[in-house]
Amino acid sequence: MSTYRFDRILKPRSVALAGASGRSTSFGAAILRNLRGAAFPGPIWPVNPQRDRIDDLPCYPAIDALPEAADLVVVVSPPDTVAGIVAAAGARGCGGAAIVTAGLGSGPDSPAEAARRAARAHGLRLIGPECMGLAVPGAQLNASLLARMPPKGDLALISQSRTVAAGIVEWAAGRGYGFSGVLSLGLALDVDIADCLDHFAEDRGTRAILLHLESIADAPKFMSAARAAARAKPVVVLRSGRHEAAAPGPFATHSGILARPDAVYDAAFRRAGLLRVQALPEMFSAVETLGRQRPFPGKRLAVVTNGRGVGALAVDRLADLGGTLASLSEETCARLTAALTAAGSPTDSSPADSSPADPWRNPLDLGADADGARYAAALDPLLADRGNDAVLVVNVPTALSGGEDVAEAVAGAVRRARQASFRAKPVFAVSIGDGMAATEVLRSAGIPRFPTDAEAVEGFMHLVRYREAQDDLMKTPASLPQDFTPDVAAARRIVGAAVAAGRSWLDPREVAGLLACYAIPTLEVLFAPDANAAAGAAWPFIAAGRTVALKVVSPDIVHKSDIGGVHLDLTSEAAVREAAAAILARAARDRPDAAVTGFVVQPMLRRPKARELIAGLADDPVFGPVVVFGRGGTAVEVVDDRALALPPLDLRLAAELIGRTRVSRRLKAYRDVAAADEQAVALVLVKIAQLAADLPEVRDLDINPLLADETGVIALDARVAVAPVTGRRRDAGAGPSHARFAVRPYPAEWERRIRLDAQPILIRPVRPEDEGLFEEFFRHVSETDLRLRFFAPVRDFSHAFLARLTQLDYARAIAFVALDEGSGAMMGAVRLHADANHASGEYAILVRSDLKGLGLGWALMGLMIEWARAEGLRHVEGQVLRENTTMLAMCRKLGFDLRSDPQDPEVMLVRLAVGEVAAGPPAP
Known part of the structure; x- marks a missing residue:
């Protein structure tokens, strides 16, 4: 279902609380306090058949007694009542339910399954059970067990664990971080991590997503949503259970043993472009960074400190994590000398082994008595220097170097640099042992502050790794x-x-x-059923002066070396026979249950x-x-x-x-x-x-x-x-290769060969390596046709632009390219991108300007519609400029419904019910 009805869950106009209670220590009372404490603007309807009122609110005996259907129902009633409440909420037309209740069990006869079936029958969305609830600060909604209302901000938190969600919110509360939404999913009967990723990836109020998970039930759905979200904004993931043991599999191969569960999860996160952290402190470090800084190119770090020792520790940690220590250019060193001399830098603040012509090096030690003026004087040249990508400022407060004074100076230098430059260089701050005053000064300037140099370097590297992951996603293979x-x-x-x-x-x-x-x-592999046959198979190699290897063949012995089942460098037939006998004897002793079917002979x-x-x-x-x-x-x-x-x-x-x-x-x-x-x-x-x-x-x-x-x-x-x-996975698609893949592979079964005007044409799905084809294709498309396709003049066919056209998630999108089989030249393309609910898809098509009239557009549109039908989409839709009369005429003949766009009079909206497509195009 993905994001279906998410608008009613996350921005409800009304909330019902099933299981509301006046007992102050109950879940129902706690959630009611949170709802009212957040000043939720809509009606709150407690539901409890045993009470007439709770506090000053009227109480309703059942869901069907509510004044109207609630957008959100929070369920905290006993487990045996949950399925009935869900069924009543669905029948009443409610939008969704958050089941906080635990103990619903699992399996076909469990209350959990009964609740899932009841919700599915009415299209009711379920969060939970065993969830913390949800909080959306921007909607003044706190329908959760959280200890406090999260402040409003641009971080989204999705967690499978109640306590992890609560811990992150508590940590963030004292540090000035806000959230666009906090969802605790519990056992995720319906709404899962992929659904939430789809929602927050498109949410303009969310800049980064924090994700905690323990396990994934639907890998293809998760991978598709994660890849889409990571392309849109940073996604930081923390997985618990990293050291769980692998369940014994049926095949004890080396590959199977090496592919431990968490290593596979790590590979999945990497493939999706997620930024993985290993523990809560590291996630908090990532939050500190993402809350203050945006991703940036490069990984060269300049370090400014008032002590060589702490600067060296930062450099060590940078090297551990794969970062690069920036080099200071002669020009920057000259500027530093002038600025620091004017600021009263002591003569012993530069390295003893440096020369007068080049007195500064990275990390830059300003001396134990460095004050705010000295830090500001050093920062101005470093922030202007193109030889570094970010700056780390470390201050250890001393009797001569106050933290608040330094923080004020650093904040001022950063503000000046941002006003003078279009691209604001990231700055990270460490104020070891300092109070909140300096912290607030730094945060007011948007500078992330860390308690130690190691955490600051980790925060820097989080953004480096995220940017590198994004670059990797866009590389052309x-x-x-x-x-x-x-x-x-x-x-x-x-x-x-x-x-x-x-x-x-x-x-x-x-x-x-x-x-x-x-x-x-x-x-070369030669099979021999017994020792004599093995000797005979070995003779031609031995006669030619070569030696041979003899290996046991048994369906029951996976690792041959475990029983001495491999003998190398055998030089005679007799040696082969002796080796075969030794293998059989060892197998009989160590693996009497194993069936030995023969031997393999191979030349060394x-x-x-x-x-x-x-x-x-x-x-x-x-x-x-x-x-x-x-x-x-x-x-x-x-x-x-x-x-x-x-x-x-x-x-x-x-x-x-x-x-x-x-x-x-x-x-x-x-x-x-x-x-x-x-x-x-x-x-x-x-x-x-x-x-x-x-x-x-x-x-x-x-x-x-x-x-x-x-x-x-x-x-x-x-x-x-x-x-x-x-069995088959949820998005198995049309081809046999999709049954078990988490990332849908290239759909080769959709390749087609056609002839138009006696010209052989290959139509196939687009591949990532097709970037060069598209670049050449656009040279043969007129400016008018490009404007009709992209709704604006297009002149810059950059790598990023072309990568978006050629790098597809085949689970969500398809693009077909038509190629001249003789020359390999690209003739046209059509694409279709499904929405998050996999209900409709938006299409776009472009044919080379000099090839119009052949019927290629009809062929491409027909194949695109065929794909939509096979994928189970209900509608295909698009936007067409009114002046694009050729496209509009084709849409009418294909059976599209056409109407004016109420937002733009120059645009027509076209929509086709996929099952009602016309039989085929007219003859070209």
């Missing part, structure tokens, strides 16, 4: 090699045969065949300077397939050098995944070792992600080791676990 076209049909035959036979593991020949379908290089590969890596897939119960990469070998789990990413991947995301591991450093050149082919490694990861999309039956996949050197990559050993696909 490299195109995949044109010759990479997996043999999906052959791969499906391999996997399908194993699943049909009821097997959980592919045998080595099937694994080799599957990897070959995706052009992942592997060693000599790559002495190759790096051992692991690349694979794990199956997470929440987020589905997860790509795993890291350092490989038999000690892979002990070394635990790994990074995770949610598929699908492109080459940019794959490179970023590689870069988050320690082993990535070993891929570089060092001493006499040439750099490994990182592009080849990244391509393997992309192929594995594509395999997961094409073959949802593949649950776990290990390539360990994957050898990488300057010549490329090769898989020495691999195993693949398979299982039937049961």
Whole structure:
């Protein structure tokens, strides 16, 4: 349902309190006090069949006895009454209910499920149960158990936990932070985190979102909402339960073991562009920063302090977190010398080892007696210096350096700099051990203040990481090699045969065949059912002067090395037979339950300077397939050098995944070792992600080791676990690859080939790497057509502009591009973006100016409408300028309803009920 009826819940005209009580220690009394204490402007209706009045308010016996339908019903009654109250509220036409009551249980016969069914029957939205309630300061609404009314501000707080929400509000109250809304969701029978993210992402009164969660029930819905919200504004997320143990899975692969639950959540947050913090103090640090500063480019920090020791501590923490200490230019040093000399800087305040020509360095030590004038004199040049991106001011109050005096001077310098510059440089302040007076001075100037240098540096890095995440979201990936076209049909035959036979593991020949379908290089694999056959298979290699490896084949033995199931560098047939006998004996002793079906013989590969890596897939119960990469070998789990990413991947995301591991450093050149082919490694990861999309039956996949050197990559050993696909996720879409993905992959099943005027045309969904296509396309569109499409003259086709057109969340939006199959040139495009409720979508279309009249617009519109119908949208709508008579004529023929825009007489609003689309376009 997403944001359906959120307007009635968060800006209610009336509130009913079911379970209201006159007992001062009850939930009902506490919430009633909060409602009245917030001066809620609408009527408050207590509901309690045992009371005629509570305080001075008339009390109603039931929901259906209220004067009218309440927009919001707060439920604090006993668990066995909740479902009936919800049903009555739904039947009466109320907007939503916040269930504070706990103990509703779970399962098909629980009161919780009965309440959910009753609400769904009437379209009533539910918050909770076991929630704190909600508070919206701007609406003078405090329908919660919070200890105080949160002040009005621009931070939204969404929490699954009552106590975490209360703790954050309490912390913020004494520090001058305000909220646009506070929602505690509890068990989230209906309204969930994704719904709230959708709402606050579009809320103009919200500048940043604070999110606390423990678990996610609907990963695709969450990921889609989180990615949309993070593109709009900072989202800070805190997850509790970071060290929970993974539930034992059916496949004990290395990849599955490495993909621990919190690591997968971390990968999901990273993919969505969320800023993750690890504990409440770090979230408070992020709040301090986000409440005072906006994100900025760069990560070069200048530090000003009145003590070398505390300055050095700040620099250490900056290095720990990956920040950069800014360099001071000669010009800035000259300005500092002049300014500080005039301010009376002592001669011993500069570093002893600096030269007279360059007496200053970062961190800048002003001396223990530095007063406000000296701090202001230092700040003016630093704030004007383009060699740094932000400034940290540290003041340790002394008998000669008062905190309030310094705060006044810092605030004044910052105000002057902001008046003189269009871009206000961020300033962070540390006043260790100082009182509230200095704090208030800094906050009045919009300067975040921290109690320690470490917290200030963390706050600085929060904004750095957020900006970097936004930049990452907008980067254009490299195109995949044109010759990479997996043999999906052959791969499906391999996997399908194993699943049909009821097997959980592919045998080595099937694994080799599957990897070959995706052009992942592997060693030759020869299967032998017994020792003699293994010796025979090994002979050609031995006769050629090579040695061989012998590996056990058993569906019951996942890690062959655990039973000595791998023997290397065998040089004779006799050695192969002896190795086979040893493997069988060890298996019989250590794993008598395991069925040994034979052996694999492979030639030994000599790559002495190759790096051992692991690349694979794990199956997470929440987020589905997860790509795993890291350092490989038999000690892979002990070394635990790994990074995770949610598929699908492109080459940019794959490179970023590689870069988050320690082993990535070993891929570089060092001493006499040439750099490994990182592009080849990244391509393997992309192929594995594509395999997961094409073959949802593949649950776990290990390539360990994957050898990488300057010549490329090769898989020495691999195993693949398979299982039937049961059930589908909420937004499964039309293609089989969407069933288990948290992020919907490229919908290849929507590619179409048509012919218009004998010209072959490919129409396919837009990919992120299509940015260059769009840039060239716009050169062939007239200014008039661009104005009709964008409602204004467009001259700047920047990277950011083009990225918004090409980087899509396929769960919410689609864009189809038409390409000339002969030249590859872009001919036109259509896009459709669904609303948060997934009920209607807004479309836009543009055809190259010199290609009008071919019928391409009809083809694109038809495919867009087909997509809308398959996605379950009810309507397609758009805005068309009145002068765009060609588009309006097409809309009429397609069955759109046309009406004037009451807000703009130059615009027509067009709307199509998707099920009523015309049969097809006229012949071109």
